[in-house]
Amino acid sequence: MGPLIEVVLGGLMAGVLYSLVALGFVLIYKASGVFNFAQGAMVLFAALAFARFSEKMPMPVAFVLAMGVMVLMAWLVERLVLRSLVNQEGIILFLATFGITYFIEGLGQLIFGSDIYPIDLGLPKEPKIILEDTFQGGILINIDDLLAAAVAGALVLSLALFFQKTGTGRALRAVADDHQAAQSVGIPLNRIWVIVWSVSGFVALVAGIVWGSKLGVQFSLALVALKAIPVVILGGFTSVPGAIVGGLIIGVGEKLAEVYLGPIIGGGLENWFAYGLALVFLMVRPEGLFGERHIDRV
Amino acid sequence: MFYRENGQFKTSYAEDQALLSIRQDRWFIWLVLVVAFVVVPLFASEYLFKAILIPFLILALAAIGLNLLVGYCGQISLGTGAFMMVGAYSAYNLAVRVPDLNILLVFVLAGLITTVAGMLFGIPSLRIKGLYLAVATLAAQFFMDWLFSRVKWFTNDSPSGSVTAPAITFFGATWDSPTEKYLLVLAIAVLFALIAKNLVRSNIGRSWMATRDMDVAAEIIGIRPVYAKLSAFAVSSFFVGIAGALWAFVHLGSWEPLAFDINRSFSMIFMVIIGGLGSILGSFLGAAFIVVLPLLLNQVPHWLGIPISTATASHLEFMIFGALIIFFLIVEPHGLARLWAIAKEKLRIWPFPH
Numbered sequence: 001m002g003p004l005i006e007v008v009l010g011g012l013m014a015g016v017l018y019s020l021v022a023l024g025f026v027l028i029y030k031a032s033g034v035f036n037f038a039q040g041a042m043v044l045f046a047a048l049a050f051a052r053f054s055e056k057m058p059m060p061v062a063f064v065l066a067m068g069v070m071v072l073m074a075w076l077v078e079r080l081v082l083r084s085l086v087n088q089e090g091i092i093l094f095l096a097t098f099g100i101t102y103f104i105e106g107l108g109q110l111i112f113g114s115d116i117y118p119i120d121l122g123l124p125k126e127p128k129i130i131l132e133d134t135f136q137g138g139i140l141i142n143i144d145d146l147l148a149a150a151v152a153g154a155l156v157l158s159l160a161l162f163f164q165k166t167g168t169g170r171a172l173r174a175v176a177d178d179h180q181a182a183q184s185v186g187i188p189l190n191r192i193w194v195i196v197w198s199v200s201g202f203v204a205l206v207a208g209i210v211w212g213s214k215l216g217v218q219f220s221l222a223l224v225a226l227k228a229i230p231v232v233i234l235g236g237f238t239s240v241p242g243a244i245v246g247g248l249i250i251g252v253g254e255k256l257a258e259v260y261l262g263p264i265i266g267g268g269l270e271n272w273f274a275y276g277l278a279l280v281f282l283m284v285r286p287e288g289l290f291g292e293r294h295i296d297r298v
Numbered sequence: 299m300f301y302r303e304n305g306q307f308k309t310s311y312a313e314d315q316a317l318l319s320i321r322q323d324r325w326f327i328w329l330v331l332v333v334a335f336v337v338v339p340l341f342a343s344e345y346l347f348k349a350i351l352i353p354f355l356i357l358a359l360a361a362i363g364l365n366l367l368v369g370y371c372g373q374i375s376l377g378t379g380a381f382m383m384v385g386a387y388s389a390y391n392l393a394v395r396v397p398d399l400n401i402l403l404v405f406v407l408a409g410l411i412t413t414v415a416g417m418l419f420g421i422p423s424l425r426i427k428g429l430y431l432a433v434a435t436l437a438a439q440f441f442m443d444w445l446f447s448r449v450k451w452f453t454n455d456s457p458s459g460s461v462t463a464p465a466i467t468f469f470g471a472t473w474d475s476p477t478e479k480y481l482l483v484l485a486i487a488v489l490f491a492l493i494a495k496n497l498v499r500s501n502i503g504r505s506w507m508a509t510r511d512m513d514v515a516a517e518i519i520g521i522r523p524v525y526a527k528l529s530a531f532a533v534s535s536f537f538v539g540i541a542g543a544l545w546a547f548v549h550l551g552s553w554e555p556l557a558f559d560i561n562r563s564f565s566m567i568f569m570v571i572i573g574g575l576g577s578i579l580g581s582f583l584g585a586a587f588i589v590v591l592p593l594l595l596n597q598v599p600h601w602l603g604i605p606i607s608t609a610t611a612s613h614l615e616f617m618i619f620g621a622l623i624i625f626f627l628i629v630e631p632h633g634l635a636r637l638w639a640i641a642k643e644k645l646r647i648w649p650f651p652h
Contacts, residue, residue: 035429084628092631099623106616266448275437286426
């Protein structure tokens with residue numbers, strides 16, 4: 001029983017980390033109908049900015065500065081890209097975010113360098129053993145994983161409150177529902193987009209710091225996005241809770257597959273297993289677990 | 299003045315249904331073909347063949363395949379690299395395990411194997427639509443990456459994981475000089491472009507376009523979405539599989555799964571979008587753009603005489619590439635093919651636009 005619980009717990013922790021990135025996708029899709037492929041590049045960029053700033057100054061200052069950079073980026077993206085592509089089809093906007101991805105990846109490494117930069121949050125790295133009396137050998141957990149889970153939880157809670165309780169949140173939901181209708185009742189579309197890209201920049205920064213403190217800040221951080229994509233399609237593009245539940249399912253599924261299926265059909269499963277799992281779920285519910293059901297009319 | 303169709307009357311059904319109904323267009327296409335088949339082999343340098351023309355033609359073939367799926371049937375696929383990989387490894391295994399088989403037959407069989415794989419991964423399209431489908435096709439990419447790097451049988455137990463294609467021999471000759479390879483690829487690309495062009499104006503092509511424009515409406519007027527979608531996946535995968543086999547055998551020579559990774563898939567979708575969705579000509583234009591652009595970006599600092607480190611240059615290349623993609627999408631979301639169509643329209647009324 002002990003090892004199984006350990007695997008499941010490990011999976012849940014990994015899942016929370018995926019959810020952190022997936023949240024960024026969901027936010028932008030919800031508010032502007034754009035599937036933002038650049039989320040991974042934003043994670044990289046934010047983490048690079050934070051890592052390099054924190055070499056020179058205390059962490060809170062670095063955090064605020066990095067956030068400033070992300071807001072600036074959000075503004076530029078709205079100004080230079082989205083504004084010119086209003087009313088284009090989803091696929092065109094999707095591909096434009098590929099352009100943004102390449103641009104940000106190049107820019108980030110050009111400004112901040114392309115080595116591996118550590119982020120040290122001063123947390124204990126050694127895993128702790130708990131429940132030693134219940135199971136033989138106990139269960140290993142990492143403190144920083146627990147912290148990441150707490151951060152993700154807090155983030156989701158505050159985002160949910162922001163979306164449901166504030167005026168801006170209501171405006172965001174209106175824009176997500178219908179651009180033109182929102183505009184006609186006087187919601188400033190452009191400002192909403194800047195806000196939502198800034199919020200997802202904030203999510204990217206948090207995700208970047210959490211991932212960066214685990215892996216070190218390096219180019220491969222941008223590839224985390226590819227891990228988060230199955231989470232988003234599994235949970236549904238439009239659902240914040242979906243991103244969390246999806247992340248947990250994918251995290252646990254991946255770890256279980258690696259431990260129990262890996263030895264049978266060969267290792268290295270984790271790259272495609274998540275996609276396979278998401279596909280199976282999609283066959284049953286094509287809009288993802290919590291996505292909005294979509295009705296076709298002729 | 300020169301491009302005008304007045305005085306050209308269609309007097310038979312055959313003329314009415316001709317692929318190119320305007321005489322000047324026919325002359326132009328013949329001219330292009332003569333240049334491509336005769337003039338270019340006489341004068342082009344080896345570098346031009348190896349670095350530009352051969353990759354361009356093979357990728358154009360793959361782009362046509364992808365365009366049939368994305369541009370004509372409206373099913374977005376981000377897994378083209380995976381299907382090219384299936385084509386490449388099927389061709390390799392067929393060529394190595396059945397040495398007597400004619401290489402052209404090997405390519406066709408590799409295309410058919412890819413067709414089966416493509417239809418399997420096309421099944422979700424019956425349930426899932428739009429962006430969900432697009433990201434779901436990434437499953438094919440990651441699964442194939444894993445399959446061909448982990449299962450040793452496919453690579454004939456090669457210890458390094460990379461495989462080398464046997465020489466291309468048929469009709470008693472070995473086709474290994476750049477010119478011969480170019481002619482081979484050119485012939486195949488032209489043949490398949492012609493097939494694609496005819497396919498999309500046939501019954502099946504019309505059912506794809508109806509599905510693309512509105513699948514529910516198409517279903518109501520009697521088009522079976524299962525047939526339309528799966529046939530689009532099948533035909534598209536066939537093209538892409540052959541392109542993959544050619545890419546491996548003719549362009550790369552020896553390769554590993556990394557040659558067909560996710561970046562290949564992304565660059566394929568760029569070709570289709572930048573070239574123009576739903577246009578065979580656009581597939582060629584897009585492929586040319588994506589093949590030539592990185593080479594140009596690489597050369598520009600040299601020409602300008604700016605001393606620049608390789609790392610900086612590669613970062614700048616990323617940035618410029620990204621910016622150009624955004625620029626093109628903003629300026630002409632319908633792609634280079636639309637620019638071509640506009641130019642033709644303008645030429646028709648030139649020099650008296652009123």
